[in-house]
Amino acid sequence: MKDVVTELETALEYQQEDKDRSLDDNVESFVSHDDTNPRDPIGRYIHVNKEFTFTEVNSVRASASKVVCCHFSSDGKLLASGGLDKKVVLWYTDSLKPKTTLEEHSSLITDVRFSPSIPLLATSSFDKTVRVWDADNHGYSLRTFLGHSASVMSLDFHPNKDDLICSCDGDGEIRYWSINNGRCVRIFKSGAAQVRFQPCHGRFLAAAASNIVSIFDVETQICRHLLQGHTKPIYSVCWDPTGEYLASVSEDSVRVWSLMAGNEGECIHDLSFNGDKFHSCVFHPSYASILVIGCYQHLELWNMSENKTMTMSAHEGLIAGLAASTITGLVASASHDKIVKLWK
Template identity: 75%
Template sequence: MDDSKEFSFTEVNTIRASASKVTCCHFSSDGKVLATGGHDKKAVLWYADTLKPKTTLEEHSLMITDVRFSPTMSRLATSSFDKTVRVWEADNAGHSLWTFMGHSSTVMSLDFHPNKDDLICSCDGDGEIRYWSINNGSCSRVFRGGTAQLRFQPRLGRYLAAAADNVLSILDVETQACRQTLQGHTKAIDSVCWDSTGDLVASVSEDSVRVWAVGSGSEWDCVHELSCNGNKAHSCVFHPTYPSLLVIGCHQTLELWNMAENKTMALPAHDGLISALAVSNVTGLVASASHDKTVKLWK
């Protein structure tokens, strides 16, 4: 892969993270802590170097759908089927700092803005997107466009990528106007991820993976496309040290897709669906979370 003798991608640690399915995971910005969440209604913080548990967050009444660390502060947030978003202090997570209520349906995803400390965004199963002010503890904006997952463009935070059904919408963060509607998936998009520069955004549905280049004006092109041939792709992340490599979580396997050469390599990884992937650009670790109740680290 990648014409490099040094390239390797091997499992370095594994842990049974839960008594039930794990649905989400994310690294803290310094790469030292990994957060996971899922069907058992708990979010767990793990020391990334040992995968020993640090803290368990138990306030949600239904399964957790997403967990995200703030890129700028020592905070994390969780979203849940219980229609709430909770914000926690990462270093002293005994009780949540805020509980945001207002969604009328299950909250499916959330994200922190990369440089507006005060802004969290979340979306629910009815397609409603809400902006929350951490400082005020209140909802500052309501609009529409995302059901499955949403992610802010890293670094710049100019755009919000939001998936609903088989369409990826690119929303202007300031105006909430839809800048671009990216179409091509035939099945519902399950997950979205940006590369670390914010120049590329990838979308994954069961049948295909597409990578789009950030454009000026209306020029957002699909620059790479991979057909999944029944492999049930579900999650993805850009490799921390090989930017032309996309790591895709499928049913039981991880697919390493070299986009430059359009070659893939499959690795047996889990005994169930790989529901979420996370990457630390600081440590170079990739985490995979699965319905088989385990979380694994790769490097």
Template identity: 70%
Template sequence: MPRLATSSFDKTVRVWDADNPGYSLRTFTGHSASVMSLDFHPTKDDLICSCDGDGEIRYWSINNGSCARVFKGGTAQMRFQPRLGRFLAAASENKVTIFDVETQACRHSFQGHSKQVDSVCWDPSGEYLASVSEDSVRVWSLGSGSDAECVHELSCRGTSSILVCSIQPVQGCLSSVAISLWSFGTCKRTTP
């Protein structure tokens, strides 16, 4: 079923029928602050997740129209691990926390940014996560088991601010909105 979702400063999450965008399938209320981010689970068609400015994360059941779980951990952006959806990455202040989706237990806490983390994105395999602050991008490897580490730091001090990034599966490059491309293997800036 083609769906899209919106989050709002009015503290709601809405799920829409993409074929009929004038029709809202569900409106979810319960957040105490503006909803900053949301994401659909990659394998559970019924599950959507949202976080608000107070750090509250909520799992919503689209079919039931109800809140399935509430816990703390993300204020800026959160994303489900692609394909499997086993983990949820949530940005809050200058760190990123990786939660187990089933138990909400913290699996990893990535710290190292000097400024607030504004954006996170997974690579398509779900083995790497990029976190973005105003002046840097850090690429984290989840590794196997409990091992996790920063494998690349891309500093942009003295240049334009970074707002978002994406990990491209074909080129293997990290791209920022400043149209800078970074070679994932050599960690060097290239011309777009």
């Protein structure tokens, strides 16, 4: 009960401070998608092959408050998690023992990302800042990027340009930052919920706002595709490791889009509401045809090639964040129940 009261007080405090902001800038709005869910943890059998298994291998109480995001380091040895308590914790994935806690943000953590190529970690927050940390020597942040006029909702590192980081805020502004010189190098509009660079190639940036995903050319900021079809706001987007496919998740729909030449921007798979409230997603690190979807209390494993699903009880609250490591084959889930779990 104490945690509930504390979280409510936090929400009311930020409502007062930002009462003239949009709902996207409201703490309670950001963490209130897990009211009820009628679904029983009984799913349809998912066919992959006889070797396929997906079981919980470890878990940890990661926070005193709701956890909303997580991400693996490029070598799979570390997992970062963050949420309502304003802290980011780095965990050793082999034991889920904490390595360190980063505590410079003054409001909830909305996103956390490791660089794919160098030992850096970036975090975004409702305090309107983006911070960059040395993942090995983490006494304090290396950079604090200021300039967003609304809560920063998401961020990402470019896969090939070590100096480039991107962030978006609740007012729909996207900013590119130079890590080396500490300055904003580009500003444009069209992202509010989440931004993700295309892995491997780094040619595109996917930006979710309302019920549309915009695909931007990273060099020119020209919008190459508008991915339309969701009827409700999109919570999460993720690329597959090849950068050829993008998944997008709203409360009642999951869509997978092709960005391959010849059918760029085409929706090739669509999973509609089946009782779960969808929220987060990640492609399975070992089975390309499987998308792992975070719901309220459950994980949904969707075999896209056969359009079959399996539902697994996983948490006591909304699964707000998912991450996958192709190095270890692990999937991580971060939940409003304050727990982080590892699956394989």
